[in-house]
Each structure stands twice: as structure tokens, then as C-alpha cells.
Amino acid sequence: MDSSNTAWIIIRRMRIPLLVIIITFSISILGMTLIPGVDDQGHPYKMSFFDAFYFVSYMASTIGFGEAPYTFTYPQRMWVSACIYLTVIGWFYGIGSIVALIQDKQLARELDIARFRNKIRALKEPFTIILGYNNITHRIIDWLNDEGIRVVVVDRDESKIAALDLENFIPEVPSIAADVTHPDTLKLAGIHKRNCEAVVSLFDDDMKNTKVALLAKLLNKRVKLVIKSTTRTQSEHLHNLGVRYIEDPFQFISNRLYLALTSPNLWLLEMWIFGHILRIRDRETLPRGKYIICGYGRMGHALEKALKKAQIPYTYIDLKSEQYKREKSSAVYGDAEDYRELLDAGVKEAAAIIAATKDDLINLTILSTAKKLNPKIYTIGRENTLDDVTIFKSARINRVYILELILAQFTYLFIARPLAYRFVRLLHTKDDAWGARVVEALHTLLGENPIHFEITVDEEHAYALSREVRKGRTVTLGEIRRSRADRTQPEKIYFLLTKSAEGEVTLVPDDDTPVTEGMRLLVAATEESRTDFEYVINNYYELEYVLTGEG
Amino acid sequence: MNTQKVISGFFFILAMTVNFGFFYGDPANLEYHSAYELFAAIVINLIATILKLGDKTQLGSVLLATSLVADIQLIASASVWAFAEYVTKHIGLEETVAIISLSGGALIANIVSVTLFVGDTLKSKR
The missing domain is CATH 3.40.50.720 (NAD(P)-binding Rossmann-like Domain)
Structure with a gap:
């Protein structure tokens, strides 16, 4: 595939049309020079090649300036009549080829x-x-x-x-x-x-x-x-x-379910990184008790692993959506047999039911059937495609796992927000008490809707700070999170994670951690405090005031 | 026997021979050189050029280049003739020699082209 392919295609296709035009022209020109004519004084003459070429050029393109250089004789006109058809056909063929070429797929x-x-x-x-x-x-x-x-x-x-x-x-x-x-x-x-x-x-x-x-x-x-x-x-x-x-989307969901069951605070932090507000809504608390998994494929297995690890009792119904649809020729779950199946699995006393098949409609109907049998049951649904998002919303399912959305979120985080991605991964190594402390600290400092962003200590993103650090001055994280209005007050800034230029990662670093050059910071803040913070680390006077009280 | 080869070979060689036919004769006397021959040389050279289009090989590109040179020389020759006859209305020794020598240049380009073509044919095994 080299770049001149287009030119070659055009040249190849235009070969025959060009040949046709050259041949029809030359025949017409030759004929014009051979046939004798009469000039304005009545003397016989023969057209020169130049006259013939000139005449044929405008005749063939059907412009037509009249008969030149002298009015034609009848033999000349007869030849011209033949030439007109000959050359015009040649032209049309050429133009037609060009038009066909423009529409050509290749x-x-x-x-x-x-x-x-x-x-x-x-x-x-x-x-x-x-x-x-x-x-x-x-x-x-x-x-x-x-x-x-x-x-x-x-x-x-x-x-x-x-x-x-x-x-x-x-x-x-x-x-x-x-x-x-x-x-x-x-x-x-x-x-x-x-x-x-x-x-x-x-x-x-x-x-x-x-x-x-x-x-x-x-x-x-x-x-x-x-x-x-x-x-x-x-x-x-x-x-x-x-x-x-x-x-592995199923692995993500398994991890997330495990977090939600065992350490709601860590789960909350993870969800917050993905844009959830920093508070667990009432309906989001998972109940304790027996769980029923409907659908025992890749997703069912992943969920089972999470439940087992969290030591939650569960049963499963091995339901395969494709087989179900084939056998009952219906994509709606909930005939008498299905009712019995749910009752056998203990839907009446179960705390929660998870519909995890590959078919969105079956998932929805499983959950609505379960709700009919046990109105208090907590419903968790798997949604396979984003197209059905409104249906799932209006079905009042307590928790929905949207495979596509989760995939998109993780991909985005991995590519665009490497620190936040690292943070989410490291959450799994912590316990819920730690999570509770972080959530509490974020709450008191920033409220329920903090934002998070990443920043690198370099000349482009933190001009003043990076210059000071390079000079050898020791600046700690605690010092740069003072308010630029009053340095005795803290700014609404919380450091979630630092990664030094050498790749050393610290989760929730202490205030006396020194800033090094090229360090990357994951920061929680409010919109307002983010602007202030960026101002402080970029501006010499502001930085000097925050550090020493002068300037 | 390859029909495509026969046709293109025919036109390449004809372009050279007709070109030679026009060039041959006293270069100072235009009466020895027929305008019809020049016309035929131009048309056949153009056809040969078109036949050389679309060959992506190294040899194809050189052949196309020689043909383009011949075309330009022959068209220049015809243009000088037309200009001398209709614009300056005088065909002296200088103009005559220019017309003939331009076609001579085209002849050399044609000879190169035919040599390359024959050489390539000899080189191929079949």
C-alpha cells in the first residue's frame, strides 16, 4: 500500500479513453488536411495541419466557432459531419470514464x-x-x-x-x-x-x-x-x-461485589473515583443473608467467588439464557415452572437475588418475578448493553451492573488517569477501618461531592514549586496545603496518593512527606480549592507566603 | 505470443521509424521533409506514451520518460513550424534547422526507448 496508489488507479483506467481520443482526433485532422477546399477568392487550397488541429479541437469539444479559415465546401462538410460523431463519441467515452472513476469503490x-x-x-x-x-x-x-x-x-x-x-x-x-x-x-x-x-x-x-x-x-x-x-x-x-x-469485566464485578459486601467504605472510595458521590445511599447497602444467583456462566462463577470469599451463604439456579429461549421459545422468565424453581431456591427467605444471564430481558423478568414472590428481596441485575439503560432504570432494580460501562470506565482510568487507577487497585489491599478513616477525613474537609485530579511537579504544571524543589529546598506536602488567604488555615486539599519520579507509590501520604521533583500527586479537592492550589504551586509569591508568611 | 506485447512493440518501433522518416534528408531544406510524416510521428508517439502508462516497474518508468521526451520534442518541432508559418510568416534556414533538429532529438529518445524495450525482451527467459 504505497501512497501513489490513487494516481496509478487513475492512470490505468484512463489508458483506453485517452487512446480513443488521440486516434479519433488524428483521423479527423488528417482528413481535414487532405480534402481540398476553396478560399474567399475562389482559389482551391488545402488546410494546413495547424488550421485542421485548431478546427478539430473546438469541433470535438462541441464548442463550435464556425467554419475556419474559409467557408467549407460540400466535400469538407461531409467529412466534418463524420468527424463530429467520431470525436464526440470519443469525448463522451473519456468523460464517462472519468465519472465512473470518481464513483469507483476501489x-x-x-x-x-x-x-x-x-x-x-x-x-x-x-x-x-x-x-x-x-x-x-x-x-x-x-x-x-x-x-x-x-x-x-x-x-x-x-x-x-x-x-x-x-x-x-x-x-x-x-x-x-x-x-x-x-x-x-x-x-x-x-x-x-x-x-x-x-x-x-x-x-x-x-x-x-x-x-x-x-x-x-x-x-x-x-x-x-x-x-x-x-x-x-x-x-x-x-x-x-x-x-x-x-x-476481565467479570473479574471487576466480582471484586466490586466483594468490596461492597465486606468493606463498604472502600467500595465507596472506588465508586467515588468513578464519579459516584461520596456517600452511600440507603438502597445501596447490601443486605446480609442468603443470596440467589440466577445464571451460572462466567458472571455467575465470578459472583460465586466473591460471595464465597465474603462468607455469604448462597445458592444458584443454573439458567442459560440461550437454552431457555430455545426450550420455552420465550425471552420472558416467570411461568409456573420458573416460580417453583425460585421457591425451591428459597426466594422467600433470601436476602438478595442476582440475575446474571446474558439476556437483559430474562434478567429483568427474573427480578420482577422474585419481587412478586418476596417484595422485600434486594435485587441485583446484570445489564449487558448500554442500550437498555432506561428500561433498567424504570424497573427499580436496587443495583445494576452494566458490563459495558464498567469496561469503559476502567479503560479510561487506565489510559488517562494512571494514579487514580493505581489508587483503585491499592484499595483492595486495605481494610474497611482504613477506608472509613479516609472517607471521614474527606467528608469533614471537602463535603460529599469532592473532585479528584492528578498533577505532576514539573515546570509545566507546578512552576514555582518545581523550581524551589530543584534548588534543594525542602517542601512538605503539609506546607503546600495551607490556604493562600491565611496560611494558618488548611486549604481544602487532600492528598490521596503520590508517585515519585522513581516510581515509589505512597497511599495517603503524611503531611511531612517531602515533595520531590517529577513527583505525581493524586489530589482530592473542591473546584474552588483546586484553582487555589494550582495558583499556589505555580506562583512564586503565593508559594513564598504559604511557606514562610512573607512575600 | 503475447498480443499486448505485439501491439506495444509495434507502436514503439513505429514511433521510431516514422520519426526517422521525417528526420532523414537535408536538414536545411524543408522540402525534403513532409508535414504528414511529422503529424504521423506525433500521433504514433502519443499512442506509444499511453501504452507505456500504468507499468509500475523501474523499466516501465524509464520507458515512459523517454516517450515523454520524444513527445515534447516533436510537439515543439510542430509548434516552431506553425509559429514560423503563421506568426512570423517566414521560414528561413534557422527555422528549418530548428524544426528538423528538434525531431532529431526525439529520434534519439525513441532509439533509447526501443533499445531498452528490445533489451528487456532479450533478457526474459521465454
């Missing part, structure tokens, strides 16, 4: 590729290659664009690429329809470029994801890979390949 494809390649070449910012365009990746694109990370999309399906073009993302998202498992496609999408940061592959097909991971790894060792995998063996394969980030 040419359009080559033009698309050339345009895409130019856009990739023009990308100067860090960018992520996303393979496959759907609800999940649509969200990821939105979030990454907000963070200033550019996105390139490849999807095999042309209609999806057309849909993406209609979205009008800002900044623009270069996209192309191509086979993602082909190495040339990845090269075309710029995987070799220095500023290509990550490749995201979240297809439903695990094999496809593995293939992409392998190709990407071979083409560029340095690039981060976000690869979806739904089985253990697959994940191990990927791990052996050296894929740094493997997304």
Missing part, C-alpha cells in the same frame, strides 16, 4: 486510506488506538477527548465508521474501516509512532483480542495494551505475552 477506498494516513501523520499529541466502535468505545472516546488524549478508531464495519463520522467528536477522531487483525491496519493506524500510547481491544471475541494483543506487542513493544479477556486461561495467555493490562 479509488474511494484508496482516497480514504490516503486521507487517514495524512491525519495520523499530522497527529502530534499523544493518542490511543481504539479497535472497534460501539457503545463502550464511544464513551471512552468522549472521556479521553476531555483529557486531551487523541483517539484513532479502526472498525471492520463501514457503517460503524460512518456513524462515528456523524458524531462530530471534538477534537476530530480519525477513523477507517479495515480488518483490525491485519498487521498493515495497525501500522496504518500509527502503532509505530512515538506518540502512540495505547491500543484498546475490547471485542466480545476473546480470540480476536488475543490476536490483536500479539500483533500489537510484536509491532511496538512499548505501547500499553488494554485487552479484554473473559476467561482465566485467556488472561494467562495474555499475561505471558507481556500484556500489562487485561480487562
Whole structure:
């Protein structure tokens, strides 16, 4: 695929039309010079080649300036009549070929590729290659664009690429329809470029994801890979390949359920990182007691693991959505047999029921049936696609796990917010008492709706602070979180995590931790205190006042 | 036998021979050189050029280049002739020699082209 393909296609297609035009012209010109005419004084003459060429040129293009240089004789006119049809047909054929060429699929494809390649070449910012365009990746694109990370999309399906073009993302998202498992496609999408940061592959097909991971790894060792995998063996394969980030949505849900059951405060912190408010709503507290899992596939197993680890009693109903639909030819759960099944599983005395099949409609009907049998039961549903979000909302299910949304959130966090991602991972190593302390501290300082952001101590993001630190001055985290209005008062700033330039990570660092150059900070704040904080670390006078009271 | 090869070979060689036909003769006397021959040389050279289009190989590119040179030289020759006849209305020794020598240049380009073409044919095993 070299860039002059378009030119070659045009040249090849235009060969015969050009030949036809040259031949018809030369026949007409030759004829005009051979046929004798009569000039204005009645003397016989023969047209010169120049006169003939001039006349035929305007005759063939049907411009028609009249008979030149002298009025024609009848033999000349007879020849001209023949020439008109000959050359006009030649012209039409040529023009027709050009029009056909413009509509040509192959040419359009080559033009698309050339345009895409130019856009990739023009990308100067860090960018992520996303393979496959759907609800999940649509969200990821939105979030990454907000963070200033550019996105390139490849999807095999042309209609999806057309849909993406209609979205009008800002900044623009270069996209192309191509086979993602082909190495040339990845090269075309710029995987070799220095500023290509990550490749995201979240297809439903695990094999496809593995293939992409392998190709990407071979083409560029340095690039981060976000690869979806739904089985253990697959994940191990990927791990052996050296894929740094493997997304197993069921694993995420299992971890989250475990956190929610055993340490609600840690669960709250994790949810807050993803945009939840910093308070557990009443209906979000999971009840204690027996759990029923409906659907015992990959998700069912993952949930079972979480329940077992949390030492919660449970039973399961092995319900396979596809088999169910085939046997009962209905996607609605809740006939007499199903009622009995639920009663046998102990729905009357169960505390909660989880509908975890692959089919959204079956999940919904399982939960509504269970609710009919036991109005007090806590309902947890699995929602497979984002399309059904409004139905699930109006069904008043206590807790919904949306696989697609969770995938999108984790991908975004991994690519755009590495510190927050680290924070979420480290939460799992802590206990609930620790979580309670952090939540309490955040509450008293920042209220129920704090924001979080990441900042690097360097000249670009913290001009004054990084200069002072480089001079050798010791500045601690406690010192820079004083208010710039009154340094005896603390600013509404809470440090969640620091990562030094050497890669050393500290979760919730102490106030006397010294700031080092290149250190990255994950900070909780309010909108207002964030602005103040950024002001302090960038401005010499403000920093000096906060540190010493002078300036 | 390859029909495509016969057709293109025919036109490449014809372009050279017709070109030579026009060039041959006293370069100072235009009466030895027929305008019809020049016309035929131009048309056949154009056809040869079109036939050389679309060959992506190294040889194809060089062949196309020689053809383009021949085209430009021959069209220049015809243009000088037309200009001398209709604009300056005087065809002296200088103009005559210019017309003929331009076509001579085209002849050399055509000879190079045919040599390359024959050489390539000899090189191929079949």
C-alpha cells in the first residue's frame, strides 16, 4: 500500500479513453488536411495541419466557432459531419470514464486510506488506538477527548465508521474501516509512532483480542495494551505475552461485589473515583443473608467467588439464557415452572437475588418475578448493553451492573488517569477501618461531592514549586496545603496518593512527606480549592507566603 | 505470443521509424521533409506514451520518460513550424534547422526507448 496508489488507479483506467481520443482526433485532422477546399477568392487550397488541429479541437469539444479559415465546401462538410460523431463519441467515452472513476469503490477506498494516513501523520499529541466502535468505545472516546488524549478508531464495519463520522467528536477522531487483525491496519493506524500510547481491544471475541494483543506487542513493544479477556486461561495467555493490562469485566464485578459486601467504605472510595458521590445511599447497602444467583456462566462463577470469599451463604439456579429461549421459545422468565424453581431456591427467605444471564430481558423478568414472590428481596441485575439503560432504570432494580460501562470506565482510568487507577487497585489491599478513616477525613474537609485530579511537579504544571524543589529546598506536602488567604488555615486539599519520579507509590501520604521533583500527586479537592492550589504551586509569591508568611 | 506485447512493440518501433522518416534528408531544406510524416510521428508517439502508462516497474518508468521526451520534442518541432508559418510568416534556414533538429532529438529518445524495450525482451527467459 504505497501512497501513489490513487494516481496509478487513475492512470490505468484512463489508458483506453485517452487512446480513443488521440486516434479519433488524428483521423479527423488528417482528413481535414487532405480534402481540398476553396478560399474567399475562389482559389482551391488545402488546410494546413495547424488550421485542421485548431478546427478539430473546438469541433470535438462541441464548442463550435464556425467554419475556419474559409467557408467549407460540400466535400469538407461531409467529412466534418463524420468527424463530429467520431470525436464526440470519443469525448463522451473519456468523460464517462472519468465519472465512473470518481464513483469507483476501489479509488474511494484508496482516497480514504490516503486521507487517514495524512491525519495520523499530522497527529502530534499523544493518542490511543481504539479497535472497534460501539457503545463502550464511544464513551471512552468522549472521556479521553476531555483529557486531551487523541483517539484513532479502526472498525471492520463501514457503517460503524460512518456513524462515528456523524458524531462530530471534538477534537476530530480519525477513523477507517479495515480488518483490525491485519498487521498493515495497525501500522496504518500509527502503532509505530512515538506518540502512540495505547491500543484498546475490547471485542466480545476473546480470540480476536488475543490476536490483536500479539500483533500489537510484536509491532511496538512499548505501547500499553488494554485487552479484554473473559476467561482465566485467556488472561494467562495474555499475561505471558507481556500484556500489562487485561480487562476481565467479570473479574471487576466480582471484586466490586466483594468490596461492597465486606468493606463498604472502600467500595465507596472506588465508586467515588468513578464519579459516584461520596456517600452511600440507603438502597445501596447490601443486605446480609442468603443470596440467589440466577445464571451460572462466567458472571455467575465470578459472583460465586466473591460471595464465597465474603462468607455469604448462597445458592444458584443454573439458567442459560440461550437454552431457555430455545426450550420455552420465550425471552420472558416467570411461568409456573420458573416460580417453583425460585421457591425451591428459597426466594422467600433470601436476602438478595442476582440475575446474571446474558439476556437483559430474562434478567429483568427474573427480578420482577422474585419481587412478586418476596417484595422485600434486594435485587441485583446484570445489564449487558448500554442500550437498555432506561428500561433498567424504570424497573427499580436496587443495583445494576452494566458490563459495558464498567469496561469503559476502567479503560479510561487506565489510559488517562494512571494514579487514580493505581489508587483503585491499592484499595483492595486495605481494610474497611482504613477506608472509613479516609472517607471521614474527606467528608469533614471537602463535603460529599469532592473532585479528584492528578498533577505532576514539573515546570509545566507546578512552576514555582518545581523550581524551589530543584534548588534543594525542602517542601512538605503539609506546607503546600495551607490556604493562600491565611496560611494558618488548611486549604481544602487532600492528598490521596503520590508517585515519585522513581516510581515509589505512597497511599495517603503524611503531611511531612517531602515533595520531590517529577513527583505525581493524586489530589482530592473542591473546584474552588483546586484553582487555589494550582495558583499556589505555580506562583512564586503565593508559594513564598504559604511557606514562610512573607512575600 | 503475447498480443499486448505485439501491439506495444509495434507502436514503439513505429514511433521510431516514422520519426526517422521525417528526420532523414537535408536538414536545411524543408522540402525534403513532409508535414504528414511529422503529424504521423506525433500521433504514433502519443499512442506509444499511453501504452507505456500504468507499468509500475523501474523499466516501465524509464520507458515512459523517454516517450515523454520524444513527445515534447516533436510537439515543439510542430509548434516552431506553425509559429514560423503563421506568426512570423517566414521560414528561413534557422527555422528549418530548428524544426528538423528538434525531431532529431526525439529520434534519439525513441532509439533509447526501443533499445531498452528490445533489451528487456532479450533478457526474459521465454
